[in-house]
Amino acid sequence: MKLSADLASFSQRLGYSFVRPDLLVRSVTHSSMVSIHRDDNQRLEFLGDRVLGLVMAEALLKADPSAPEGLLAPRYNALVRRETCADVAREVDLGAVIKLGRSEMKSGGRRKEALLADAMEAVIAAIYQDGGFDAARKVVLHLWGARITNVADDARDAKTALQEWAQARGEAPPSYTETARTGPDHQPAFTIAVTLESGQTETATAGSKRQAEQAAAAALLKKVDR
Known part of the structure; x- marks a missing residue:
């Protein structure tokens, strides 16, 4: 399977080349586009949430080896919450490649925070399934970047x-x-x-x-x- 031009460009923005392009296609397919021949990204979203959580937990422990759980927890929550995932999705223009049904597209689905956040988690899962945890960790750390080191001690919503x-x-x-x-x-x-x-x-x-x-x-x- 060969990626379309827009998905190939998106893959470059991620900094990751898929061995199984079908995983990337599935990760950007919203449930409004599901059909007998097309799977949506909901299962990948479920997995990606857990992969993201582990990457962030590891990164925070490494960034501050002496921080107690009381400080780590709010930092972690700030990094994995929906708003942050959606912000990262916007930075890589994920909305431009999400596959949506007509009604969802008309309602501005490409800009919806929840939809962007869910798709971002699904993309992380696709990378994990394609290249393993090390590949997913590398991409996540790159995309989240300075957010990890700059997250405030009182990073609560x-x-x-x-x-x-x-x-x-x-x-x-x-x-x-x-x-x-x-x-x-x-x-x-x-x-x-x-x-x-x-x-x-x-x-x-x-x-x-x-x-x-x-x-x-x-x-x-x-x-x-x-």
């Missing part, structure tokens, strides 16, 4: 950090409210307001509710820290 801040002060968990939705269905923008029991609030707008909630929480954290 903003929503978790804000909730912990409120609980430490005896407040109820912050509440999140969608205050607006604009843009076409295939490219919506959500505005989310986050409010503390004390009345302090911030808003943020992003392409997904999750991103908007995280951005609003981060903004409110900066405000209360001041």
